[in-house]
Amino acid sequence: MYHSNIAITLRKSILDPQGKAVEHAIHSLGLTSVHDVRIGKRIELSIDSSTKEEAEQITEQVCKKLLANPVMEDYSFIVEKIEQG
């Protein structure tokens, strides 16, 4: 079995008002060196698969078809094998 850890963020070209609001809050903590705050989603899933390649392929498909909307979002993921038992 494999485990996918997926990160979805708004594309760089799109203004992220939530990120902006959080950035302002961070600045009001006095931490003015912080910038480019972007807020996204993290999605985890497990896949019954015998190879890592297949698990990656399935993750890619799920991201493309459902989890991310390519007009506004980018995605990235890490697939790892889980030891069963």
Place this chain on the structure above:
Amino acid sequence: MSKTKFGIVVFPGSNCDHDAYRAAKHIMGQEAHYIWHKDSSIGDADVIILPGGFSYGDYLRTGAIARFSPVMKEVVRFAKNGGTVIGICNGFQILLEAGMLPGVMLRNSSLKFVCKFIQLKVENAETRFTSECEVGDVLRIPVAHGDGNYFASREIIDSLQEHGQIVFRYCSRAGDIDDVSNPNGSLSNIAGIINKEGNVMGMMPHPERAVDLSLGSADGKKIFQSMIESLVLS
């Protein structure tokens, strides 16, 4: 004259389905029936309404899960055959996620849910949704949404403009398209668009909530009346 049959799709979380039903049946005097999202048929509907609400709790993205509902296959087929489909608010978001209209909805630029009357300028009156209006008419219709900030690439916006697919823009009472009158940050003040074929329209404002002067406005009736007239003529 035979009555127009409005089919109103009900998703789990739809909450403007009853308003749409009442507007179609009791105000406009037409026929209306609900279509459960798990149905595999839309019956003999002449017009499909995808109503407002929070289908699937807005999980993942607004409209993202509803497009996988069994009935959507039939709605897509109906639209491909030229059938009239209107998506209102969450229904618009579903049309975008289903790829039946271009673009996406981002969170309102204010980050706040906006619920108020706004003004809409009719940009294209030669559609089956606006034939009872004139270009430049200002309609008073309420919005109620958290994700109504229309976004698409510059090429798509230019193409929408070029093909007359921008049907409504947010405007001032005087009809000026300005930032102050834009409730959500939508590009080019876009409030409603239509597909190239002219049979599928999405709009964020709620015409079904503006069909009686006792509700503050009856301007929404023009949109229902246009759809009814277009079917009589066809």
